[in-house]
Amino acid sequence: MNKKVVRLRRARKTRAKIAELKAVRLTVFRSNSHIYAQIIDGSGARVLAAASTVEADVRSQLSHGGNKAAAVIVGKLIAERAKAAGIESVAFDRAGFQYHGRVQALAEAAREGGLKF
Incomplete structure (x- = not known):
């Protein structure tokens, strides 16, 4: 396996566990x-909010x-953007990546921004 x-x-x-809980996920x-x-x-089924480094305002x-x-x-x-959409609590889905480095930095910044997980 690779x-x-x-x-x-x-x-x-x-994702199976989060789907079982029917929680909104980040x-x-x-x-x-x-x-x-x-x-x-x-x-x-729906993406409620999104952000990435591909966006022009972030790249600048x-x-x-x-x-x-x-x-x-x-x-x-x-x-x-989550706050603007009325979302305060989420389940963190790290997509199999280790909770370290960039993934950890993003999670901590989201918590500082007011998201609860």
């Missing part, structure tokens, strides 16, 4: 160049989208 298959296997377990995906965050409703603040500073900006932005 790294991607193993990561997706880990992610499947988390999903994170990281690539080498960018980081993405989405808030998805309890049924998993950064030199590179694949570092902790970028993750902090995306974390604060997703928390702000």
